[in-house]
Amino acid sequence: MKLEEPQALDVFSALSQETRLRMVRVLVQAGPEGLSAGAVGEAVGASSSGASFHLAHLERAGLIQSRRESRSIIYSASYDTLTGLIEFLMADCCSGRPEICAPAIAAANCSPAAKETSCAC
């Protein structure tokens, strides 16, 4: 997904708060199945109203999405937005000097386990 400056600012702003940054990382690691609001709140040490406030903030910024499942609301990371954010920040970094940005690409994730699979590491 292509981000413009205003949305990129919203996303960085959303990520610049301890509770929200933890939430995003927990959801990135949880994968597409996601976690309930309560589970996310507990994982990051937030009150229920605090968790709700920050999850709503992250969803407004486009970093996560929600779906209802019975009594729970399940949140999951929006990988598209994360991808778009990295693209926005590193735009034209390579141009002319690939040796500079190459480490950034390699670092973009890639756990040891992932390197052994189809991950483009």
Added chain:
Amino acid sequence: MKLEEPQALDVFSALSQETRLRMVRVLVQAGPEGLSAGAVGEAVGASSSGASFHLAHLERAGLIQSRRESRSIIYSASYDTLTGLIEFLMADCCSGRPEICAPAIAAANCSPAAKETSCAC
């Protein structure tokens, strides 16, 4: 460079401000040679005191570095920190599900020009 949560928060906070986000992107694109404080300020439309304030903020966060060259102070992007930030945010994203994070890696930059060179796109 490996980032811990407190520094990652500082970095995201620094990037969540219009003038500073523009400054970082200008410096990412400028490459290691960097730009003078005045040139950066002009590129992003900031006053001289405003440019100084925001550049100092970015340097404190570890996103840029400075060196004096005659009358000017030259700022350049700290690619290490940018790499570390992406690593921190996407940590363990791949684990078990490389197909999810692969797009994020591919997106991590890679201009059309870069794809034709040694860039690991």
Added chain:
DNA sequence: CCATTATTTCAATGATCATTGAGATATTGA
């Protein structure tokens, strides 16, 4: 339908941060 679980909304409070303009500091060429 009722009690329970899960989550959200709301308003008040305190804390943090960008902006502005004037002045201070640093460096150089003449």
Added chain:
DNA sequence: TCAATATCTCAATGATCATTGAAATAATGG
């Protein structure tokens, strides 16, 4: 050294934001 250029410092102002706890809403199982 003097004048000009480049950048930084500082304090005051206004705006934005997280936190808190109580109450409201939603959905389910019995």
